[in-house]
Amino acid sequence: MSSAPKDAPAVQAHDLTKIYGSGNTEVVALREATLTIHRGEVAALLGPSGAGKTTLLTVIGLVNPPTAGRLSIAGQPVLDGPDALTNLRTFRRQRLGFVFQQSNLIPFLTACENVQVAMELDGWPRRAARRRAMDQLEYLEVADRADFYPTSLSGGQQQRVAVARALANEPTVVLADEPTAALDSRRGRQVMGLFRKVAHDNGAGVLVVTHDHRALDVFDKTYEMEDGVVRLPADPTTATVAR
Amino acid sequence: MNLAIRDVRHHAGRFALTAFGLGVLLMVVMGMGGIYRGLLNEGTLLIDRIGVDVWVVQRHTRGPFAELSRVPRSLVERVAAVPGVASACEFVTHTIQRDHQGRRLRMAVVGLSWPTDKGERLPLVAGRPLAQNHYEMIVDRKLGLSLGASLPLGKDTYTVVGVTRGMTTWGGDGAVFVTVNDAQAIQFDQPAEAVRLERAARRSRAERQDLGRAQPQLLERSAGPAVNFPALGTPNVSAVSARVAPGAAADAVCATISAWGDVTAMTHARQQDLILSGPIERSGRQLGLFRTLLTAVSAIVMALILYTLTLEKLHDIAMLKLIGAPNRVILGLIMQQAIVLGMLGFGVAYVLGQFAFPNFPRRILLVPMDLLKLAGIVLAISILASGLGIWRALRVSPGEVLSR
Ligand SMILES: Nc1ncnc2c1ncn2[C@@H]1O[C@H](COP(=O)(O)OP(=O)(O)OP(=O)(O)O)[C@@H](O)[C@H]1O
Numbered sequence A: 001m002s003s004a005p006k007d008a009p010a011v012q013a014h015d016l017t018k019i020y021g022s023g024n025t026e027v028v029a030l031r032e033a034t035l036t037i038h039r040g041e042v043a044a045l046l047g048p049s050g051a052g053k054t055t056l057l058t059v060i061g062l063v064n065p066p067t068a069g070r071l072s073i074a075g076q077p078v079l080d081g082p083d084a085l086t087n088l089r090t091f092r093r094q095r096l097g098f099v100f101q102q103s104n105l106i107p108f109l110t111a112c113e114n115v116q117v118a119m120e121l122d123g124w125p126r127r128a129a130r131r132r133a134m135d136q137l138e139y140l141e142v143a144d145r146a147d148f149y150p151t152s153l154s155g156g157q158q159q160r161v162a163v164a165r166a167l168a169n170e171p172t173v174v175l176a177d178e179p180t181a182a183l184d185s186r187r188g189r190q191v192m193g194l195f196r197k198v199a200h201d202n203g204a205g206v207l208v209v210t211h212d213h214r215a216l217d218v219f220d221k222t223y224e225m226e227d228g229v230v231r232l233p234a235d236p237t238t239a240t241v242a243r
Numbered sequence B: 001m002n003l004a005i006r007d008v009r010h011h012a013g014r015f016a017l018t019a020f021g022l023g024v025l026l027m028v029v030m031g032m033g034g035i036y037r038g039l040l041n042e043g044t045l046l047i048d049r050i051g052v053d054v055w056v057v058q059r060h061t062r063g064p065f066a067e068l069s070r071v072p073r074s075l076v077e078r079v080a081a082v083p084g085v086a087s088a089c090e091f092v093t094h095t096i097q098r099d100h101q102g103r104r105l106r107m108a109v110v111g112l113s114w115p116t117d118k119g120e121r122l123p124l125v126a127g128r129p130l131a132q133n134h135y136e137m138i139v140d141r142k143l144g145l146s147l148g149a150s151l152p153l154g155k156d157t158y159t160v161v162g163v164t165r166g167m168t169t170w171g172g173d174g175a176v177f178v179t180v181n182d183a184q185a186i187q188f189d190q191p192a193e194a195v196r197l198e199r200a201a202r203r204s205r206a207e208r209q210d211l212g213r214a215q216p217q218l219l220e221r222s223a224g225p226a227v228n229f230p231a232l233g234t235p236n237v238s239a240v241s242a243r244v245a246p247g248a249a250a251d252a253v254c255a256t257i258s259a260w261g262d263v264t265a266m267t268h269a270r271q272q273d274l275i276l277s278g279p280i281e282r283s284g285r286q287l288g289l290f291r292t293l294l295t296a297v298s299a300i301v302m303a304l305i306l307y308t309l310t311l312e313k314l315h316d317i318a319m320l321k322l323i324g325a326p327n328r329v330i331l332g333l334i335m336q337q338a339i340v341l342g343m344l345g346f347g348v349a350y351v352l353g354q355f356a357f358p359n360f361p362r363r364i365l366l367v368p369m370d371l372l373k374l375a376g377i378v379l380a381i382s383i384l385a386s387g388l389g390i391w392r393a394l395r396v397s398p399g400e401v402l403s404r
């Protein structure tokens, strides 16, 4: 891990291809997708439903092996080659943060414990983890719900707790799938602001799937996706958003 | 943070119900073992308490408990004369069943050899030993007769003067202690009409013979009680029990008596062994088999419960893997729950048993060694049963969180 250069891009994907199924049921979800997210950069990923956005995120998130292609995270090749990672789970814990479309909290843990567990898995002492978890929840304005179980939180509150958890371990790469879908625009902006802050303070690369083109101005760059193909339009403001 | 405890806490109600159900199942397993132990204990308790070194019984029989045995009363004197024997007593036992105040009483009548044995050595919980050689009895608590109660047996009525605890036969019948004479009176009780017919038959037999005609006095006696008639033997006893003198060996005494052609002698240990290997053994094997089957059923039930618990959590487990939880954490989550469930079930079984077992018709004896063994088995089952769940949990891919 130490061999990776400090200024290497957070994410570097090259010709990623993902084919689900085979024969009649074959679906090509990614077609030679190529993208780069530098450290400190917040990128948007736009595209119609079924374009392959979630698939791309899961491939980059190391939970869905691609059919072909190359991928480096923080300058480190993670799929093949001599430096390929063997323990993807440890790597995920230390380097990646996820916020997904659906509820992704653990139902038998309270809001605070959901954030805490990510840190404790990474070796934080319990007290410190709890304190930092509370700080995160405070910032996201859900601290008053810290001891509630996910089922008694609103969709937006759940989403904010998930964001708090994703950022708890100060990840190098944050992958977010429509994180603001369940939020009002003020809180949506707040979450985006948090992503910006993580990108700026920790030098993380953030990739956000969004349908909300009112908020496109907060992104450093915008990728568009259609039918598994990723494009980088010259001017983000001309990006088309299909619903 | 302990995930297993957190999950149990969150689903406390359902978890408690599952533990309760498992507990009831384990209580049955525990009870089965207890019944077997109770059987062994009951089977030998009586003869242990009677405290005899050598039993002399009818030749070739395994009496007087495992089968019927008859020996003449005079055998007592013969046995008493054997070198090394300190004392010999007649021993009478037989099982009777009577209805008393609307209840069915099954009891093993045991004769105490008055006046050497008045029942002082019996474990009395109330009352006193016998104080006269007729019409008094000591009963086991199990029969439900209280002190002072009277019970008609044969032509006489007996009064309860003492109550013992735990004096039952291997069949579970409570013991009734009376004097040997009373025990025989109960055993050989005949209605007046039967006695009259027997005496008439005796007299007519004598009249047909020269002896009867030549000796009118004999003819007269044959119509009277059997005791007045030397040609008739006295009633038999079941066995003769002997205690050996200090320093003498029971085996040597047995060897001497066994040389006689008419009886068989056996030591206390052999008698115990006969009871345990005879009537009790088959029941014991049956119980053991059932216990094994039930243990296997519990194991399967537990595996299914744990598997279902794991299936319900697959999404959460995938989520844990996504945020980087190592397998060790996931394994711990499932296995710790399995152990908590197993131990809770065991605890429930034990506590329920404390309330339920005393109300069972047969004695259920929980031996610490058996309990410890069962706890070990439950622990092993918990660990093995969680294997199925663990196998499933380790196969789930973190990507499954997203494709829901
Ligand atoms: N596990 C899978 N097996 C087979 N096909 C899949 C699987 N996951 C996704 N697909 C297919 O791959 C394509 C891309 O799916 P994906 O979920 O990446 O789209 P998306 O851009 O995230 O859409 P949305 O905006 O609706 O979330 C779809 O056609 C989908 O049906």
Ligand SMILES: [Mg+2]
Binding pocket: A053, A054, A055, A101, A177
């Ligand atoms: Mg999607």
